[in-house]
Amino acid sequence: MRGVLWSCVVFLLALAPLAARAEGRLVDFEVASRRFDGAKVGISPIRKVVAYLPDGYEAGSLRYPVLYFLPNLFDGHRALFDRDGAKAVLDRAIADGTVPPLILVSADFSTPAGSSFYATSPVTGDWTGFLSKDLVAAVDGRFRTLPVPASRGLLGDRMGGYGAIRTAMVAPGVFSSVYALHPVGTGVGLQTMHSRPNFERLAAARSLDDLGDDGFSRVFLGMYQAFLPNPDKPPFYADLPASGRGESLATDPVLTGKLQNAFLLDRLLPAHATDLKSLRGLMFDWGRFDGNADHVVANRAFAGLLEEFGVPNEAEEYRGWWGERHWTPGGRVEARALPFFGRTLAFD
Structure with missing residues (x-):
């Protein structure tokens, strides 16, 4: 009986830190x-x-x-x-x-x-x-x-x-x-930021819904709104540092430099x-x-x-x-x- 009681005491003591x-x-x-x-x-x-x-x-x-x-x-x-x-x-x-x-x-x-x-x-x-x-x-x-x-x-x-x-x-x-x-x-780093967003889709979009589930384009749109803002350019009020896609990608060096220096x-x-x-x-x-x-x-x-x-x-x-x-x-x-x-x- 004493052994059983002692086991119960040890068990309760072990639980005490958890309860407290x-x-x-x-x-x-x-x-x-x-x-x-x-x-x-x-x-x-x-x-x-x-x-x-x-x-x-x-x-x-x-x-x-x-x-x-x-x-x-x-x-x-x-x-x-x-x-x-x-x-x-x-x-x-x-x-x-x-x-x-x-x-x-x-x-x-x-x-x-x-x-x-x-x-x-x-x-x-x-x-x-x-x-x-x-x-x-x-x-x-x-x-x-x-x-x-x-x-x-x-x-x-x-x-x-x-x-x-x-x-x-x-x-x-x-x-x-x-x-x-x-x-x-x-x-x-190793790859340019231009490798991620879809500039054709960004240029054609008239609302965020037009970007659908294109996460990269949304991320970079937020970046452009923060660091390449253009209050006179609806609907997104931002300049894009490039246009086209793939082999037709054309980079704007002035805007790219502005983006890098600000971001x-x-x-x-x-x-x-x-x-x-x-x-x-x-x-x-x-x-x-x-x-x-x-x-x-x-x-x-x-x-x-x-x-x-x-x-x-x-x-x-x-x-x-x-x-x-x-x-x-x-x-x-x-x-x-x-x-x-x-x-x-x-x-x-």
């Missing part, structure tokens, strides 16, 4: 912004936002650093929670001491074509200002944050990784730490290297087996270019690919990004 596992909660809210007044493609001024609040937030008076998450192309602002299980990862990482308690915020940065590219354009609106000013002010006003740059971080996934680095460049002094997961747009991070770096030097931490990574070798080659080169300009950074190539999820147990966010922010953000 602390859990944060999610809060959905909206932020109204005037940054999109006059946008030619009709951007809603009401942006949806979700925030993760760590366990103990309601019961205490502690102030927390804020990590702003920038999603990938076509991912909604809640995808990291609804699809990828980010809440469980954050709960576990905080409970295990991987990172001290923090707030994580994810907002809707989408446009009708798909992505804002986290840029400012007369066609799609001032997304840089929305992120660095309106969203930050709304979060600091709503939650118990540490409202200083040293306690704000940017975490982005793929195109969101691009947006994280870009925002640190063009809106300095707001965020102090940046981690980009497999960023795109860091520089020119690619390596082109922006010379003017903004000093801003990146002021960060408390900069880290990015990429999967070696990305099916688009462009991304691998460009990220390798960008890491070297950062060194040339004297920008401290951590860059890592790992055994991974383009489409893998990073919010998995033991994945890149838990194993790399959260410990990085634990080291670089200022906590109360």
Whole structure:
């Protein structure tokens, strides 16, 4: 009988840590912004936002650093929670001491074509200002944050990784730490950007519906609206840097140069290297087996270019690919990004 009782005690003790596992909660809210007044493609001024609040937030008076998450192309602002299980990862990482308690915020940065590219354009609106000013002010006003740059971080996934680095460049002094997961747009790789969109279809289209399920054409249309805007050219209000297709492809070198200089991070770096030097931490990574070798080659080169300009950074190539999820147990966010922010953000 004693043996049976002891077995029950051991079993209950084993369950106790699971039962006591602390859990944060999610809060959905909206932020109204005037940054999109006059946008030619009709951007809603009401942006949806979700925030993760760590366990103990309601019961205490502690102030927390804020990590702003920038999603990938076509991912909604809640995808990291609804699809990828980010809440469980954050709960576990905080409970295990991987990172001290923090707030994580994810907002809707989408446009009708798909992505804002986290840029400012007369066609799609001032997304840089929305992120660095309106969203930050709304979060600091709503939650118990540490409202200083040293306690704000940017975490982005793929195109969101691009947006994280870009925002640190063009809106300095707001965020102090940046981690980009497999960023795109860091520089020119092996294939030209003209190899992906269907310029004949883009030129003939009179609405987004005419592009159907042509994902590449939608992605690049969003890019052109952000970086080659033309408010006097309906229906998409953007210039196309090429025409035709295949052997008949004709490239406009002036527009192509304008696009590269406005979009690619390596082109922006010379003017903004000093801003990146002021960060408390900069880290990015990429999967070696990305099916688009462009991304691998460009990220390798960008890491070297950062060194040339004297920008401290951590860059890592790992055994991974383009489409893998990073919010998995033991994945890149838990194993790399959260410990990085634990080291670089200022906590109360």
